[in-house]
Amino acid sequence: MKAPLSWIKDYIDLDGIGIEELANLLTNVGLEVESVQLVGVEKPAGILKNKYFGLPWDKEKFVVAEVVEVNQHPNADRLTLCELNDGTGITTVLTGAPNMVPYLGKGRLDQPLKVAYAREGAMLYDGHQPGQVVTKLKKTTIRGVESRSMICSEKELGISEEHEGIIELDADAPVGMPLVDYMGDVVYEVAILPNMARDASILGIARELSAVTGRPLRLPQGIALEDGGEITEKVGLEVRDTELNPRFMLGMVEGTQARKSPYWVQRRLSLAGMRPIDALVDATNYTMLEIGEPLHAFDYDLLRERAGGKPTIITRTACEGEKITLLDGSEPQLDTQMELVTDGVGPLSIAGVMGGGETGVHGETRNLLIESANWNFINLRKTLSKTRINSEAAYRFSRDVHPALAETALSLCLKRVQEWGGGEVVRGVLDDYGKPYEDTVNRLSAENIAEVLGQEISLEESTQILERLGFTCWMEGGELVAKSPSTRTDIETGIIGQRNLIEEIARVYGYERIAGKRLSDELPPQVGNPDLEAEERIRDIMVSIGLQDTLAYRQTSPEREARLFIGRKAPQGLTYVRLKNPITPERTVMRRSAMATMLELLEYNTKFRPGLALFELGPVFLPVADEVLPHEALRLSIGLTGAWDVASWDRPQSKAMDFFDLKGVVEALLDGLHLEGVKFQSTAHPSFHPGKCAEVRVGEEILGVMGELHPQVKKNYAFGQDPVLVAEFDGEMLVRLSSEVFINRAISGYPAMVEDIALIVDESVPAEDLEALIWQAGGKLLVDVKLFDVYRDARLGEGKKSLAYQLTYQAFDRTLNDKDSLNIRNRIVKQTKNTFGAVLRSQ
Amino acid sequence: MLEIEEKLQAELTRGIEALQTVVTVESLEAWKQDFLGKSSLVMQTYGSMGKLAKEERPIVGKAVNQLKVGLEAALAEKEEGIKTASQQETFTKETLDVTLPGRKPRRGRIHPLHLTLRQIYQIFADMGFQIYRSPEVETDDYNFTFLNIPPYHPARDMWDTFYTDKEGVVLRTHTSPGQVRVMRERAPQNIRVILPGTTMRYEQLTARSEIEFIQVELLVVGKGITFADMRGTLNDFARRTFGENARTRLRPSFFPFTEPSAEMDVQCFVCGGEGCGVCKGTGWLEILGCGMVHPTVLRYGGYDPGVYSGFAAGMGIDRSTLMRYHIDDIRHFRNNDIRFLEQF
Structure with missing residues (x-):
């Protein structure tokens, strides 16, 4: 909502309050000032x-002037030369404004035209450039005529984008007066909170200022309205559903002219962001901006013509298949929920949203019918959610307007139409107020206030605040009773109504005056969040290994995830949480695969670094049959590609990572989480190289899968030569199985014996199984087994491999001797021979 | 004094003099041959001791011992000197340009938003707050209705919502649904929790606005909880986050699930309130929205608003992290550009 200061001042005296101070007052009362536009006024200091x-208008350079004669430019048809009096004398000013053309050749004007005049050197907005470009007014020569100064349009002054014509000021503008003194202004753009929709009006804003400053509010006065009267002969009214249309009023003015409004009206509308049209339309818009009740004006004669006699206005919901063309030319789809204003012939407007093009006022309108109504805002919101129409009227009605405002608005609007457009108000109004609104009454004690705020505010002070906001207050049994004003519908009853009042009191009293305290209630039962703690532990371990933590978008598309499969063909039947209103075709669903995310992250970053090591811990979204919400399953994904080592100036990049680098990372993680009984098993998975893929198991449970990306899957991404290694694990399982508590092994004080042993076995013997047997055979004196070589050679025999281990023996109670080591060694050799047919490789 | 004694004394002088000219390991070896070798006077003298008269032997013996000790002491000193010199030479050869860059180990970093989250967890943990998480895909009821935002309520305009193809299921637009979830789980216990998590809103993706972002909300429910408690708690949070002298201000705002509602600003930590690019010249930064839990929300949560009261506050951590590190584009957080992440 844009509120010109000059307009606010119609309703409240703000003398002595600075521009910045006023902005802060508005913000502090809940009307957050988003920007302050200075119209000719100097920026405040400090x-x-x-x-x-905005731009200040120099008092010397911008003044009110009058055009006394308009003549043709000697060399240009479209230009005129205006004889202008700026209070110091007559000068000739060149202009191309079309609104000067009618005065051409009229000689001395009987009624000089008052204009906004800028002298040479004035800083103003360039009228010929889009947006606001500041320029300095310089002497030029146009088609042989020298031009030093100009008559301004609204655009040059920053009032609106209007550049076509120059401003024609009101006749009483004093010639020679600095322009800023005559019409300088400040426009506050305030954000209207949903519960303060009543303040989407200048009067609403003035009322808040009255409450916060304690200065009295001056209400505008319209004409007196009387029910019935002559108007009943002109038009009929029928409201079919008072739930949807609690109130409908009609008033009428005859013999008006659709002439221009006074300039001060046009200027206020422009500054408030509405385009002035003519006196009739302006009167409805001005009244809407003034008090917050939208109005609609019909051309009465058109209605009469349609009806072929006395028209009857009928409000009802739309019929099946009904159509309307709106003012803006659009033809929205109507349905039977939507409330319409109609006549016997058909729809005239979508109630509270926008009028039809056929019966609206136009340049020739003489007799005007004004609708001032109230609409059910919930039903109206349903209409808006379907038609997606934006209008100033819909904005206000969809936030609920008090029905009493219909009456105030009509009385003000009729007065303005008559003042600005001429004509006579037809006696009487039609008023169908089928569902009178009952203003709420609430009781409040001093304890109620202190209990919510933690600060005492006396009932006397509370009463004053509420009264300044328009409430009617009285005391009853030591309690404050407050009746809500007939301008707002947001105050409920009961405990909520009390809360509503306390908020009103607190915000006007000033949040800043409520001192902070430290919480002093009893602490709740102490529960930890072990899942979160475990997740953060996983992050710490991954980072300590050297991997980068990342954060993934939840939204993706099935096509993006299909890249995980050869030929981009995802298996049938993958279900997704699908978005009804995706923001882009690349994000239409919630992701199912953390691995797909990881591959995208690797792909994106390969061009920046020769080696990448990333991980991501976050949810995937798996729809569950018969469940409303999906399973948000935690996933840990790991991605490696390129060299692990970071190249330095004297050491070349080491070779690209392979399966065992990934396995090392995984082992380090599982070790860090103290998981017991981890097994890696070769497995098949559509995304992985068939020979370089492992399933990771913990006991009987499958933790996840890891491996090197299948070369044909890799082709779906922009990767280079290096293998791409990924893993995706069930994060919840990791969290569940991880343990913060584990058994720390003692360290022996006796020396250890180390010896090497190489065993030749069949290729088919898994290294993991062989090692497990070595451990078993070694007994308690065997404290470490380290594989240090895997060797294959024809001399070993076809399908054989040699695995070399470094074995460490150690006791806790003595120094071991050669006999001990020989015993252990013999046991190992014997048992591995029995189980796997292992042969000790001769040294 | 015997002639031989004089000779031996002279030999010491000669030896020490000769040693002065020795600079290399080789010439030192030659010197050793000359003065302490087989044919040296010392050794000759020892060898011929038997031929001396009995009474001369102790005298000569003492003298030759003195000579030997003297020469050896001189030699030891010299050897030390030569060794130091040659080591010095090696050091010179081995001298590095210490300004050359070090070899970088691979280093992992915590994502900046996770860093911010951890800091917030810590601060609120110190104040006795627990962490409660709830789903990112939510029912319309939890995301709106239970938060006092019935269907078609004007307040629904405050959130641009992603809807799913399942009726009544949305992507949560805020972490507030967790308020009702935690209340329903814990009623009638006192509650002091923070609710962190990813939220999603239908917005244009630009340098300043995201469709996905992380919020942290706090919720306190108990008997006698007031607006003043809220202010005190949030002030403590602001001081822990922005420094001991951080100044805050509260101004009225609106959230359907709180009443009274407020917006909290903190004085710009970059310029200290003077006005700068970060605070867009205003001296203040908007950091969170807050308010007293609405009676309707308490009721939905299973608490009698006549007995219990509470406050809630919510903040977007993406924006505050942007400000803290002067990050130019909010999209960096989820694009995960390694050049961005590596800086943390």
Whole structure:
């Protein structure tokens, strides 16, 4: 909502309150000032908390002037030369404004035209450039005529984008007066909170200022309305559903002219962000901005013509298949939920949203019918959610307007139509107020206030605040009773109504005056969050290994995830959480695969670094049959590619990582989490190289899969030569199986014996199984087994491999001797021979 | 004094003099031959001791011992000198340009938003807050209705919502659904929790706005919880986050699930309130929204609003992390550009 200061001042005296101070008052009362536009006024000094823009009008350079005669430019058809009096004398000013053309050749004007005049050197907005580009007014010569100064349009002054014509000021503008003194202004753009929709009006804003400053509010006065009267002969009214249309009023003015409004009206509308049209339309818009009740004006004669006699306005819901063309030319689809304003012939407007093009006012309108109504805001919101129409009226009605405002608005609007557009108000109004609104009444004690705020505010002070906000207050049994004003519908009853009042009191009293305290209630039962703690432990371990933590978008597309499969063909039947309104075709579903995310992260980053080591811990979203919500399954994904070592100036890049680098990372993680009974088993998975893929098991449970990306899957991504290694694990299982508590092994004080042993076995013997047997055979004196070589050679025999281990023996109670080591060694050799047919390789 | 004694004394002088000219290991070896070798006077004298008269032997013996000790002491000193010199030479040869870059180990880093989260966890843990998490895909009821935002309520306009193809299921637009979930789980216990997590809103993706972002909300429910408690708690949070002298201000705002509602600003930590690019010249930074839990929300959570009260506050951590590190584009957080992440 844009609120010009000059307009606010119609309703409240703000003398002595600075521009910045006023902005802060508004913000502090809940009307956050988003920007302050300075229209000709100097920017205030000091540290400013608000955003300002706009241009000051130098008092010497911008003045009110009058055009006394308009003549043709000698060499250009479209240009005129205006004889202008700026208070110091007559000068000739060149202009191309079309609104000067009608005065051409009229000689001395009987009624001089008051204009905004800028002298040479004035800083103003360039009228010929889009947006606001500041330029200095310089002497030029246009088609042989020298031009030093100009008559301004609204654009050059920053009032609106209007550049076609120059401003025609009101006739009483004093010639020679600095322009800023005559019409300088400040426009506060305030954000209207949903519960303060009543303040989407200048009067609403003035009321808040009245509450916060304690200065009295001056209410505008319209004409007196009387029910019935002459108007009943002109038009009929029928409201079919008072739930949807609690109130509908009609008033009428005859013999108006669709002429221009006074300039001060046009200027206020422009500054408030609405385009002035003519006196009739302006009167409805002005009243809407003033008090917050949207109005609609019909051309009465068109209605009469349609009806072929006395028209009857009927409000009802749309019929099946009904159509309407709106003012903006659009033809929204109507349905039977939507409330319409119609006549006997058909729809005239979508109630509270926008009028039809056929019966609206136009340049020739003489007789005007004004609708001032109230609509059910919930039903209206349903209409808006389907038609997606934005209008100032819909904005206000969809936030609920008090039905009493219909009456105030009509009385003000009729007065303005008559003042600005001429004509006579037809006696009487039609008023169908089928569902009178009952203003709420709430009781409040001083304890109620202190209990919520933790601070005492006396009932006297509370009463004053509420009264300034328009409440009617009285005391009853030591309690404050407050009746809500007939301008707002947001105050409920009961405990919520009390809370509503306390908020009103607190925000006007000032949040800043409520001192902070430290929580002093009893602490709740202490529960930890072991899952989160375990997740953070996983992050710490991964980072300590050297991997980079990442954070993934949840949204992706099935096509992106299909890249995980050869030929981008995902298996049938993958179900997704699908978005109804995706923001882009690349993000239409919630992801199912953390591995797909990881591959994208690797792909994106390969061009930046020769080696990548990333991990991500986050949810995937798996729809569950018969469940409303998906399973948000935690996943840990790991991605490696390129060299692990970071190249330095004297050492070349080491070779690209392979399966065992990934396995090392995984082992380090599982070791860090103290998982017991981890097994790696060769497995098949559509995304992985068939020979370089392992399933990781913990006991009987499958933790996840890891391996080197299948070469044909790799082709779906922009990867280079290096293998791409990925793993995806069940994060919840990791969290569940990980243990913060584990048994720390003692360290022996006796020396260890180390010896090497190489065993030749069949290729088919898994290294893991052989090692497990070595451990078993070695007994308690065997404390470490380290594989240090895997060797294959024809001399070993076809299908054979040699695995070399470094064995460490150690006791806790003595120094071992050769006999001990021989015993252990013999046991190992014997048992591995029996089980796997292992042969000790001769040294 | 015997002639031989004089000779031996002179030999010491000669030896020490000769040693002065020795600079290399080779010439030192030659010197050793000359003065302490087989044919040296010392050794000759020892060898011929038997031929001396009995009474001369102790005298000559003492003298030759003195000579030997003297020469050896001189030699030891010299050897030390030569060794130091040659080591010095090696050191010179081995001298590095210490300004050359070190070899970088691979280093992992915690994602910046996770860093911020951890800091917030810590601060609130110190104040006795527990961490509660709830689903990212939510029912319309939890995301809106239970939070006092019934269907078609004007407040629904405050969130641009992603809807799923399942009726009544949305991507949560805030972490607030967790308020009702935690209340339903714990009623009638006192509650002091923070609710962290990813939230999603239908917005244009630009340098300043994201469709996915992380929020942290706090919720306190108990008997006698007031607006003043809220202010005190949030002030403590601001001081822990932005420094001991951090100044805050509260101004009225609106959230359907709190009443009264407020917005908290903290004085810009970059310029100290003077106005700068980070605070867009205003001297203040918006950091969180807060308010007293709405009676309707308490009721949905299973608490009698006539007995219990509470406050809630919520903040977006993406934005505060942007400000903290002067990050120019909010999308960096989820694009995971390694050049961005490596800086943390």
